[in-house]
Amino acid sequence: MIVDPWTVKGDIDYNKLINEFGTNKITEDIIKKIETHTGEIHPLIKRRIFFSHRDLDLILNEYEKGKEFALYTGRGPSGHTHLGHLIPWILTQHLQEKFNVELYFMMTDDEKFLHNPNLGLEEAMTYSYENALDVLACGFDIKKTHIFSDIEYAKTLYKIAVQIAKNVTYSTTKGVFGFSESTNIGMTFFPAMQAAPAFLPSILKGENINCLIPAAIDQDPYWRGIAREVAPKLGYPKPAQIHSKFLPDLGKSGKMSSSDPENAIFTTDTPEDAAKKVMKSFTGGRTTIKEQKEKGGNPDICPVYDYYYFIMENDDSKVKEVYEDCKSGSLLCGDCKSTLAVKVKGFLVEHQKKREKAKNHVDKVFLRD
């Protein structure tokens, strides 16, 4: 198992990550606490797609005492958005709506350019814009949403980043991120850039604002190793986190990845193409229909089931039905995929409508120096 900001590989043991990273499980207690504010529990939390947190309880306790918080999340714009990217954004939108808070959304075009030998800087910046359309399509409140590209917002970010960087040695980044002598100096500096927005709400408002970061667990080193370590030195609150699991790709295993486009569903795919990808998906089914009917399928290793569970079916009873009907052999993979394909098509049609509309106001939500 490798889980770091650039590589997610192997069978991911999320409980092990909680231990390794020193985070806390999302428990029934904290879910109840959230519910007192949101009035409902989002499926992504109920189903433990968001499975881990750090200081979410503190954020909520202080919120109860009247202390506001801001949300911070982001995206590495190295290509078009796929469904896996949407998971944290969907919950972030829900939290923004329920808590009525500001969101700061970082497009790390610098990092994607620095990390990827084949990606040009202007190309990464173009994806910042393209991906921002998908962010807005998730339904964020444009009055309370501030998207920024690291390159376009560098004047503000660099000033914060140097203050962070002064407190972070190369040796620390080596330990936290596994950087080596052959890592370029843009990458070794970048953790200071990624940590900066955790303090941005406090800086922009001129008073300390708590910060909650919903993001996939692979981003945790930035918060654990940099932002939270440096926060007290600079006089800001330590940012809190809520961590999500990875949406698998449609292949045999692994996190959905842009580098394997046949097994990923992009928001820019035509609904028909996306449906075709679903129909070609790997499943937990048996080799023959006869065997499947007799022995049942295995939803636990099946990305098709995962799609229902992660993102495509909010009704718990229907998810349960898929699971049980698969297990019992009464639901065959072809039918299961067909149903999912219809859902994915519907989702994309809706998303793409909203994405198109977002073009009218995307410029307004971008922070620029």
Place this chain on the structure above:
Amino acid sequence: MIVDPWTVKGDIDYNKLINEFGTNKITEDIIKKIETHTGEIHPLIKRRIFFSHRDLDLILNEYEKGKEFALYTGRGPSGHTHLGHLIPWILTQHLQEKFNVELYFMMTDDEKFLHNPNLGLEEAMTYSYENALDVLACGFDIKKTHIFSDIEYAKTLYKIAVQIAKNVTYSTTKGVFGFSESTNIGMTFFPAMQAAPAFLPSILKGENINCLIPAAIDQDPYWRGIAREVAPKLGYPKPAQIHSKFLPDLGKSGKMSSSDPENAIFTTDTPEDAAKKVMKSFTGGRTTIKEQKEKGGNPDICPVYDYYYFIMENDDSKVKEVYEDCKSGSLLCGDCKSTLAVKVKGFLVEHQKKREKAKNHVDKVFLRD
């Protein structure tokens, strides 16, 4: 002997630096070449205070063919300007005037903040402004002079710096600058920031512009190890350099340094205080007047003589007179210091007048994003 951007120590063997850094001596041939354009030879060149160069001949050859160049130099704003800082600026002003070219002047407030544990960021930024007054007091053409603070101009600079950084490993900076595991990640990134303005004229003009950097030799690693290495990869011309020696302080030895304020003359010192510092200077004189008259003094180890030679006396015959009269014993240290003190006072009175006037237009010369 240690000569790097942060430490200049020991007896400096400038010929050895030429060999170590792989630069070229300023020869009579290149001086003649300069003279065809300037009509005169500046004392700082004639006296080999600027003693070394890299590709100055290429810059001049291309200039003769009609290809313009830009000047780039800078300052680390960790305190007030002293006379040692002025040396490269005086020649830069001369070159700007004679060649009628643009100057890009960088205030590395980021680096000074990152390097100095006791310097605050706002403090460094304040010195950027204060030091800029001294730059302008040197007589630069304000229409062709562009000063910028790294922090204030970070949007433009960071975008260039990440392109440089992508081509520079931590290992390279370790070799070039002696960075170690305990170096902070702002410092390891900074070489990309300092190299960036070498390409700024090309970027701002939209066509490749040659760049000539007049600066003290301690800054050479940035050009040799970073800017010139990366230039061809990014499609820009390699920047050329002309290197100066260090104005000694008024103590027993060493480069004039802000960290030893009693032995440095600041442009913000009152002329009277500066004169007092001169009168307390170490000299190459003998222990008694009698001995001095008999055996003569030693101008070769005398900072008072160096002040005449570097900056305070443009008339070669008068400098020669000081040297010979010291050697012969006819000029005593007290008199020699008194004459220098008058010159320093006069210089400061004039400089401070121009510095005061610069407050009226300093805002106009600052580049901001």
